[in-house]
Amino acid sequence: xxxxxxxxxPLSSPPPAPxxxxxxxxxxxxxxxxxxxxxxxxxxxxIQSVEGVTGDSLExxxxxSGQPLALCLTARRTRLIGLDPGPGVVAALTSDLPLTADxxxxxxxxxxxxxxxxxxxxxxxxxxxxxxxxVADAGVQLAKLARLLPGIVTTPVACAETVRSWxxxxxxxxxxxxxxxxxxxxxARSLRLVGEARVPLVEAENTRILAFRxxxxxxxxxxxxxxxPDPEQPVLARLHSECFTGDLxxxxxxxxxxQLRGAIDAIHQAGSGVLLYLAQEGRGIxxxxxxxxxxxxxxxxxxxxxxxxxxxDDDERVYLPAAExxxxxxxxxxxxxxxxxxxxxxxxxxxxxVEERVPHVFETNTHNLSYLRTKxxxxxxxx
Ligand SMILES: Nc1nc2c(ncn2[C@@H]2O[C@H](COP(=O)(O)OP(=O)(O)OP(=O)(O)O)[C@@H](O)[C@H]2O)c(=O)[nH]1
Ligand SMILES: [Zn+2]
Numbered sequence: 001x002x003x004x005x006x007x008x009x010p011l012s013s014p015p016p017a018p019x020x021x022x023x024x025x026x027x028x029x030x031x032x033x034x035x036x037x038x039x040x041x042x043x044x045x046x047i048q049s050v051e052g053v054t055g056d057s058l059e060x061x062x063x064x065s066g067q068p069l070a071l072c073l074t075a076r077r078t079r080l081i082g083l084d085p086g087p088g089v090v091a092a093l094t095s096d097l098p099l100t101a102d103x104x105x106x107x108x109x110x111x112x113x114x115x116x117x118x119x120x121x122x123x124x125x126x127x128x129x130x131x132x133x134x135v136a137d138a139g140v141q142l143a144k145l146a147r148l149l150p151g152i153v154t155t156p157v158a159c160a161e162t163v164r165s166w167x168x169x170x171x172x173x174x175x176x177x178x179x180x181x182x183x184x185x186x187x188a189r190s191l192r193l194v195g196e197a198r199v200p201l202v203e204a205e206n207t208r209i210l211a212f213r214x215x216x217x218x219x220x221x222x223x224x225x226x227x228x229p230d231p232e233q234p235v236l237a238r239l240h241s242e243c244f245t246g247d248l249x250x251x252x253x254x255x256x257x258x259q260l261r262g263a264i265d266a267i268h269q270a271g272s273g274v275l276l277y278l279a280q281e282g283r284g285i286x287x288x289x290x291x292x293x294x295x296x297x298x299x300x301x302x303x304x305x306x307x308x309x310x311x312x313d314d315d316e317r318v319y320l321p322a323a324e325x326x327x328x329x330x331x332x333x334x335x336x337x338x339x340x341x342x343x344x345x346x347x348x349x350x351x352x353x354v355e356e357r358v359p360h361v362f363e364t365n366t367h368n369l370s371y372l373r374t375k376x377x378x379x380x381x382x383x
Pocket of ligand 1: 239240241242243244253254256259280281282283284285290293294303307337338339340343360371381
């Protein structure tokens, strides 16, 4: 395998424009700045992350658009605060009363309330359901890609000029909804090997690490190859989603640290195999949101409900990058170490032949017992 793989040429050719536009827009949202999202046949929206809202930033949005503001939340979060999102994947909330920065934050983020969930009055709020594929849906997805809370403040852009020149004369970034919605797939398909080295590990001396980077310059996923797997045989493999707290710090809240070291040990014992270390911390919601979810769990929510309170799905991960890395490594048949049947399904859908699911269970402790029980009861994990 690795003999034929060489790092791609330095990233001299520019990344595909849609990836670049999404990456820049995500960075702008993280800085608290506004971005224009557009799509054919839909009114463009000027959006801002709810995390960055202040009185001044809301005033700026109104000044730029001259139109009223709305708060867009995921359908799941909308339902949990007691409103009906109808058929929408996203709901736009408006009020006759001024929607202040504090109130928007409280509606979007349960962690801002003393009681971890109280949102105050909702009887003045009107809800407009927004379907999948709309600019508002893309805006919320962009906030997720930026690893922010999935909530945005929106205002329509109604201008006589074309929206692109309107935006450029005001120094605003523009991103197309289709680019945001197709980002995960485009980024996964653009993965390239950018570096590799021999890294002897305590548990497995004959180990190489290969780094795969998406063309937008986003975070690398890593392949940890132990021994020399034979691509003609099913390769023992582990897909491990990043967990800073468990992998690096040995947190007892989850089983990740044990699973990571256990997988390296098991592959070493078996003679060869690969561990894919996937940059999707916190089941894809990012470290900061995972910490928010932990606070909610300390207040009584389980691991899935805590994700929901924040407006996320139970699990936001995608496995196309993993399938793409296996393809680049030349491993089309694997024996997958996991307790999560969804990983098996997802890889199979992406063209990887999973010949066997190898259970990957470790001792529980008093801190992770209910987390693991919830994964079994609600997530279908096999323990
Ligand atoms: N959102 C959220 N993520 C968590 C929590 N606890 C652990 N995680 C994340 O869950 C992921 C666990 O990844 P994996 O061990 O690869 O996946 P898994 O779904 O448990 O499946 P297997 O371990 O393969 O059986 C990591 O990204 C962790 O950071 C939590 O309470 N909330
Ligand atoms: Zn963990």
